[in-house]
Amino acid sequence: MRETAAMEDLQAALKDRNLTVSTVEDKGRCLLATRDFYPGDVIISQESYVCVPNNSSVETRCDGCFATSKLKKCSGCQVVWYCGSTCQREEWKLHRLECEVLSRQEKNKRTSVTPSIRLMVKLYIRRKLQSEKVIPSTATDNYNLVEALVAHMSDINEEQLLLYAQMANLVSLILQWPEINIKEITENFSKFACNAHTICDSELRPLGTGLYPVISIINHSCLPNSVLVFEGRSAVVRAVQHISKGSEVLISYIETAGSTMTRQKPLKEQYLFTCSCPRCVKVGQSDDIRESAILEGYRCKNEKCCGFLIRTNDGKGLQCQECGLVRDMEEIKLIATEVKSLSEDKASKLHTTGNYQEAVAVYKIIEKFQSKLCHPFSISLMQTREKLLKLLMELEHWREALAYCKLTLPVYQRVYPAVHPLLGLQYYTCGKLEWYLGDTEGAVKSLTRAVDILRITHGTNTPFMKELLMKLEEARAEASYQQSSKDK
Structure with missing residues (x-):
């Protein structure tokens, strides 16, 4: 009953924004446009219901604005950071209760409270404060909208279910509220997994995680007509194509550069559905096979040829579909093993420990191998060059950084x-x-x-x-x- 009333209130609020919630077969709820939207138009924006910065042992952020400078710990809980009194004041109504429950924990347990656990603790605190009218609720900002989100409990495996239950138990121990329902918390962790959004800055660098229940109604497409960006902690959905009246608003949940199989994997594992967008329905067709072989396959033995390779009938090699030359499978495996070993064992460790100069040297070796192994439009080769670009910028080697940036652009334009x-x-x-x-x-x-x-x-x-x-x-x-x- 509450959920029905909440959806009716939401529909009324969305009507003023030229939107409506509808239901599509095999996809569930969706957001439809009730007028034409054009590229650049703001379709909807929403403040988070709850959010947390991605604090870790190496980096901390202000709980209010996600800034990283001039931070001071909350003197009470010693867990949360603020950049100043303005953010602390704005967050105080919610943090007052959070501070209280965190302060009850032993000091070593407090520091090990993860962003995911904090997000759930804040969810229940916000629900409590809204129910007690301490903070206001609106048609687009209330716990009933969280309740209406799909949890996919029947689709998750036993191991994942056990993990959610353990996390729910920890949340219950932190809050120590008699009315807390561990089963409901477990379901909410499942909801977080497929409904929470990574909050990014304007350059798409991750800052935190937030729950935006109305934005979560928007479905995924690998060919979206809209894009989700963040202005501070506000989620903003803008049209990138003309969306005609009556059409569904669609964003992408994942990185869309990759083959259909590569895109389908995270959608199935994290979001628990199989995409059937115009790109994905082509799986197994000749165009899709060609695109996969170019983006994730190998290059022709003839370096002047840009053809794509398909496995030979005997499985011992890969044949260029342009010039007919065959590359031996064993030769490919040897180079691929060498690249993987260098990437995992050396480059990433050097990068994370700040040995940028040495990391550049290793990534250049990897790039040399990949240039011989991968198609010129390979995603893997592009990603290696992207890493080199970022490292060279850190080292202020601007000319070399520009050269790598220019090498990545044709791949960006393609994918x-x-x-x-x-x-x-x-x-x-x-x-x-x-x-x-x-x-x-x-x-x-x-x-x-x-x-x-x-x-x-x-x-x-x-x-x-x-x-x-x-x-x-x-x-x-x-x-x-x-x-x-x-x-x-």
Whole structure:
């Protein structure tokens, strides 16, 4: 009954935003547009019901704004951090109770409370405070919407169920409220797994985790018509295509660069469904096989050929579908084993321990092997070059970083739609490096491409976008000045 009333209230609230909740066969609830939306339009925005920063032993963030500087621990619980009195004041109504329950724990147990456990503790505290009218609830911000989320309990395996039950028991021990229902908490952990969102900054770097019950109604597609970005802790969904009246609003839950099989794996494991979007229904068809062989397969033996390879009938080799040359399977396995060994044993350890110079040397060896092994549009090769780009930027080796950035761009252009935040951000990185190195003309082109994409996905009012637009104007002014100097 409560759930029905909550959905009726939600429908009324969404009507003003030109949206409605509907039900689609085999997909359940979905969000439909009741008017046309165009690229760049904000479809919906929502504050989190609960959220936490991804604090760890190596990095801490403010609980209010997720900042990392000038942090001080809460003097009561010694677990939560704040950047100042403003954030602490804004969070106090909720943190007052959290501080109380965390302070009861032994000191060593307090420090081992994970972000997932904190998220669940905060969920029940928020529910309690809303039920007691200490903090307000609205049609788009109430616990009934959390109750309405699908838990997929019948789809999770026994091992996962046991883990959720153990985590639920820990939450119960922390709260020590007699009315707490461990079974319900277990179900909510399952809901978190397939409904919580990773909160990212404007450059898509993860900062924390939040639960946005209305945003969670939006279904997934590997060819989405909308994108989810964050402005602070607010989740904002913007159209990246024309969405006609009556059409479903769709975002992507996963990284979409990869073969159908690669995309299906996390969707099945984490979100417990099989995608049937226009990209995924092509699985096993010739176009899908070709794309998989290019993005995740091997290169032709002839380095001048860009053909894709398919396994031979005897299984002993892979044959180029362009020129017919065959690569021996054993040779491929040897190189692949060497690459895996270097990646797992050396490069990642050097990277995480801050030995950037040595990590660059190892990644360059890996890239050399992958260049001989993988198709030029290989995702793995792109990811290695992306790691080199980031490490070289850390080391301030700008010219070399730009070279690797330019190598990644053709792959980004292939694997992402024309309007995708990751493609826009890669153009932005390229433009910044070009400008710093004095290639003003190149910088203007790259930054213009970045703005063309990111003003649709990010809007124009965030500090990040204002800075980007300012950079572009400065680059244009500099290019104009250089041109006028040449003309004289």
